[in-house]
Amino acid sequence: MLFPGLAEPYDTTPVLRARLLLQPAQGRSGSKVQQTKVCTMGLFTGRKGLVLGIANERSIAWAITENLHREGAEMGFTHMPDAGDRPKNQNKVAKLVDPIGSKFLLPMDVCNDEHINAVVAKAAETFGRIDFIVHSIAFAPPADLTGPTWACSRNGFKTAMEISAYSLLAVAGAARKQNVLSSDASILTLTYFGGEEVIPGYNLMGICKAALECSVRYLASELGPEGVRVNAISAGPVKTVSAMGVGDFDDMLKLYAGISPMRRNITADEVGRTAMAMLSNLTSGITGEILHVDCGFSVMGAPPADFFTPPAQST
């Protein structure tokens, strides 16, 4: 039994609900009555961290944030710096994170070391040590992403690699150098199957994801002795701003729904929930892992028979 004394069976939500039976208290009539107080404690109560990569409410980083918030996490956030006077990017992210008690929101371009260092310094000032970092960032110049990999420009390649792969090393490095990671911290990034196998249309980003996944393994090896875990979630397609720039996204959704063992697409919340688990101590023995949240798409070596001949409709 998980919680001896629980009146009801433990419900399967990830929230840890402990019903504490209080000492007998004075009732209105003066008689002693048993009072039961419901004390809700989340998996992340008292845990603090950074979430990098929210652009809007469709972002995977936002789905992760919602789950972390539900479990009681305290978080600081970043947004893409705004060009000019209008704080468009800042406002979009602030609209989401302010209502959930964001501890800070700073501009950060991962191509700029000063930005990264300032964000980590703010985390140290605000939280002391941090227990998790969500890295949910990728970019490739559209002209280089949409063409074949052999046509990709030298600068496009550098930019895509710097933002989509190097940035994980840079963020983890800044946190390590500023000694801000707690002794059981968890770092999580987002990748895609196109880094393991050829997914036509994913092209340059596939090469970046291969580098990102390899970075996860090296970081896991280097930071593991300090108790810090580093993992990636390889997510199936989710309709976000970034995803719309990769190949024909609607065809991709149909492909996943037709081929995956579960015959459907994943939801952003499924990624958010898994990410929350990977960032929590529920997964304390897992590091250097690329975990697929893709309804099983990545295990299929060929499409199932019903992909070509859908089952006849029953009348």
Ligand SMILES: NC(=O)c1ccc[n+]([C@@H]2O[C@H](COP(=O)([O-])OP(=O)(O)OC[C@H]3O[C@@H](n4cnc5c(N)ncnc54)[C@H](O)[C@@H]3O)[C@@H](O)[C@H]2O)c1
């Ligand atoms: N959406 C999908 O289908 C899918 C599937 C698998 C993996 N992913 C990965 O998930 C991550 C998040 O993407 P998303 O789909 O939520 O899209 P998104 O567009 O909502 O998020 C991408 C984020 O990267 C940020 N970013 C881009 N360049 C940056 C820079 N120079 N400095 C700082 N931040 C920068 C953007 O501001 C944005 O917040 C990416 O790594 C993406 O490759 C997405």
